[in-house]
Amino acid sequence: MPPALVLLVLCTATLAISLATTAINVALPSLAVELGADNRQLQWIVDAYNLLFATFVLAFGSLSDRFGRKGALIGGLAIFGGGAVGASFADSSGQLIFWQAVMGLGAAFVYPTTLSILSNVFTERAEKAKAIGIWGATTGLGVACGPILGGWLLESFWWGSVFLALAGAALISIVASVAVVTTSRDPATPRIDYGGLVLSVLAVGTLVFTIIEAPEHGWTSPASLAGFAVTAAAFIALVFWERSRAEPMIDVRLFTNMRFTAASASVTFAYFALFGFIFLITQYFQLVRDFPPLETGLKFIPVAASIAVGSVLGTALAVRYGNKVVVSTGLVLFTVAFLWISTLSASTGYLEIALQMVPLGLGLGLTSAPATEAIMGAVPRDKAGIGSAMNDATREVGGTLGVAVIGSVYASLYASSFAESDVARELPAPVVSVAEESVGSATVAADRLAGAGAPDLGRSLSAAADSAFLDGLTAGSYVAAGVTLLGAVVAALFLPSRPKDEVPQQHPGAEALTPPGGRR
Incomplete structure (x- = not known):
């Protein structure tokens, strides 16, 4: 089959998995009402997918190398699609959490397999870099376009339609994979570790x-x-x-290779920042600016477009100028974006917000795609599944850590800022306690006050909550800026200055041992 057609099929599968990461976010307000989900349950509706994905991606990447990558891809898509169908008809938050976990389990098969197949189809470095750039653009686009898909569907259908759309994408990917993708595996067929x-x-x-x-x-x-x-x-x-072990699942000698380790760290830093941004800006659009789901989703178009441009440019520039320059530049752009985002107010015009998204999206593209190419270039093609899985694990851990850390900083600043507001002194303690939980809870409390005949107090509460949210957003943006600046320093210090050939097939640790000028 033509390599370009294989790449198209792999990117279709990758897009479905990436969309699932964020598409549900804009549906959370609907789920809170229709399923009666509290804040804790809403968190786990999102996190169950990420937890199972991250937990099993290393193991499944290794198994795909042994048993065949095409079978792992199709099987993973079937599990993912089945979970999506189950999720669409869930009638309780517990059921939805379970089906999200099933989807994450399927994604743990699919994601590393797409990149490992790609690495075996495209063997020449420049062509592989271009293909990984397109794959990386698809990944970033999926994450950024998830809210757009979710918002569009919620505008006309019930929340379950989001999952049915993902199931449809999985089915299309299965049919295309059966027809187009050829199987590959580690020819050494090592024993299962x-x-x-x-x-x-x-x-x-x-x-x-x-x-x-x-x-x-x-x-x-x-x-x-x-x-x-x-x-x-x-x-x-x-x-x-x-x-x-004579035949380990993960050759830990890879971590002595700074090309591999620094690139993995760069991906972690980038996805820490990206998921922290999506966590904050989605709430800003929906709860502070009162945009409906579709409009909220459409607001992400600038970041989605700039991710695509940055990913394609990033790998091309990395081949010419080296990963060090490109990846560190991408992380510096991330830092600039978050320092600018920290200035958001309740009245900031959308043009300014869109401009803030451009360096953020370019930063992700310039960081993630070249770093992924560096990771895969440090791993022999026979072990591409585990190399891809390592790349995916760093993305998931970075994204989960970003939401947890930035969310924790935001929540702490939000609660303390609201507690110190003038309106908090006028409200009954139970109302203050509810409003301190989140800006969404404060909105509900304000509506109840208005319904109880105290509209002015409700408006004051909403204004105080919005102000407290912005204090938390500013603090979270500073944290993200600090993390991405640290990542830029790591990339500048440890990534190779110039592009080099890939490691030979038989020895994943050889790059660290090969003298300058030798084959890697």
Whole structure:
């Protein structure tokens, strides 16, 4: 089959998985009403997908190398699509959380498989870089366009239509994959590393679960500290176990290769910032500016378009000028964007907001696509599944950490700012307690006050909540700017200055051992 056609099919599958990451966000207000979901349940409706995705992506990436990538792709799409159908007809928040978890399990098969197949179809570096740029653009577009799809469907249909659309995309991808994609696997057919599988699931799963729960319990609470301790122990055990295996699931020598490690860190920093941005700006549009779901989704078009442009340009520039310059520039653009976003007010014009999104989207494209190409270039093609899975795991951990950390900073500043407002002194303690939970809760409380014959007090409450939200958004933006600036420093210090050839097939650690000028 023509490589371009294979790339189109792989990008279609990738788009479905990426859309699912954020499409549900604009439906959360509807779910709160129709399913009676509280804030905790709403959080898990989103996080169940990410938790299962991140937990199993390393294990499933390794298994796809062994048993065949085409079968893993089709099977993962079937699981994802089946979960989406189940989610569309869920009649309780618990059922929806379960089906979101099933979708995440399917995504853990699909995502690494698409990139590993791509790496085996495109073998010449410039062509592979171009293909990865298109794949990266599709990934970023899916994340950014999720709210657009969700908003458009919610404008005319019920919230379950979002999941039915994702199921349809999965079905189309299955049919196309059967017809177009040829199978590939690791020809060495190594034995299954059961210890590595179990330890990777335990390490990544515990880490992501602890990050998700930490804002609820406190970052230094006994539960959080215990979770991080288990995570550390599991990762240490994984390293020792893999070093002792003749055929490890993950060759930990890869982490001595700065091309691989610094690129992975750059992806983590980028998705930390992206998901933190989506978390904050979606609430800003819907709760502070009162935009309906469709209009909220359409507001993301500038960031989606700039991600696409940045991804395609990024890999082309990286081949010519090196990953160091391109990736560090992308992270600096992220920093500039968040410093600008920190100036948002309740009356900021959309033109200014759209302009703020441009450096953010370009920053993601210039960072993520070249860093992904560097990661895959550091891994032999026979092990492309686990290399892709490592790339996907860094995205998921970075995104989950971004929402948790930025969300925690925002929530803390929001609550303290609202508590110190003048209107908080005029309200009954139970109303203040509700309004301090979130700006959405404050909106509900304000509506109740208006309905109870106190419209002026309700308007004052809403204004105070909006002001408190903006205080939290500013603080969260500063955190994101600091993280991306740190990422730019890491990229500038450790990524290669110039593009080089890829590592040879037989030795994933060889790049770190090969003298300058030798084949990598």
